[in-house]
Amino acid sequence: MNIASFIDYFIHPSRFGDLEELRRARLLVRACWLTSLFSNSYILFSYLFGYDKGVYLMIFNVVGFIVLAFFVKTKLPIVLLGNIYVFIGSFAVIFLTHFSGGMWSAIYPWIISIPVLALLVVNRSAAIFWGVISFSAMVIYGVLAVEGYELPVEYNPEFKTLWFLSVVPGLLLIILFISFVFEHTQTKALNSLAENNAQLQEQKEMIEMQSEHLSKLVEEKDYIIRVLSHDLRSPLKNISSLVSLMEVEKDETMSHEYSKMILDASSSAQHLVNRVLEMDASSQNHVELQHEEFDVNEFLEELILGVEESANSKNIKIVYENKAPKARVNADETYFALIFENLLSNAIKFSEKGKEVKVQTTVDNENLQVRVIDQGPGVAKEEQDKLFQKFSKLSARPTGGESSTGLGLSLVKRYAELIEAKVWYEDRSGYGAVFVVEFKPISN
Incomplete structure (x- = not known):
């Protein structure tokens, strides 16, 4: 059995539910055993110096402290038991001081230890109470000395020097012992508190991460709903x-x-x-793509037919310029179609009635480029960095009262990335918008 287990043996199980109560209980048990062991040495000194009352009172101390340790195993309040601990020590110190010369006794300075022990083992209120008692006892012995009243000296006077040499340093030792015990207990409690705080911080960070992850999931689900409603x-x-x-x-x-x-x-x-x-x-x-080889020109022509009704409602003419004959790609047709449906829908939406939208295919550095060109207001330079962001709504507004979710271009960007294409915006300085989609064509 180690020391910690030995100390905990004397503590009632109910005290383990309160960290402060447990700390106080452990400190009191340690103090009881240390002072009982310390008092044993003074039994021997009292016997050697012929101080019979010292022998009896030190035996009282030893037995009292040991018995008190067992009471910590009950449900009696720790404050009460702590005050009993201080009472046992103070009774012995004050009584022995009286029968060894009062103010001129080697035990007189030990009265100082009484409130110190009360502060360390019990609490501040107990320290004040026992401080008043200790101060009163010291003043009384001082007044008696001033008045010339001689108190009995019941130890052998021939050993007076040895008596002082043995007793006075003991005051320092016992206070050091109890202080070290208190410091060890306090440090252990603080370390335990630090560990608990660290665990709480970890749990807090985990909760924050989970909350952030949940928010992202909710946002993503909302985004998926918007994608479906848009397309x-x-x-x-x-x-x-x-x-x-x-x-x-x-x-x-x-x-x-x-x-x-x-x-x-x-x-x-x-x-x-x-x-x-x-x-x-x-x-x-x-994403599992379904790659198919198809002719881009034929595909775009069919796609344009599908949006002509929307264009006709605003008297907008869609012109197709094929400058890349026999342009074929290997891509997912669904995402390919969604890219240009969104671009054409935007071009029609932001063009005034009677304007023209042009779809143009060209080859640049062996890459196939498809441009969707409108005659709308274009995109302000300060807003161009927001073009492909989700839910970004720019200053330009649809010309025919159409709705705009701010999703179209972000979807174009995502779909382009899925089929390994590039998409960007070319500025025409207020003369309309130009969106370019670039593919790797199939080599002829």
């Missing part, structure tokens, strides 16, 4: 337009054609939902 508008609008045409057009052949187009649009919408959810499930890192 589903086009196929749903196409379906709505086709249904309207079917109600007007009574030709059975055309109705069959419209039904096929509605089926294609709904299939496209379903495919889009699946791909966006797939992108979310894979945390946008390892």
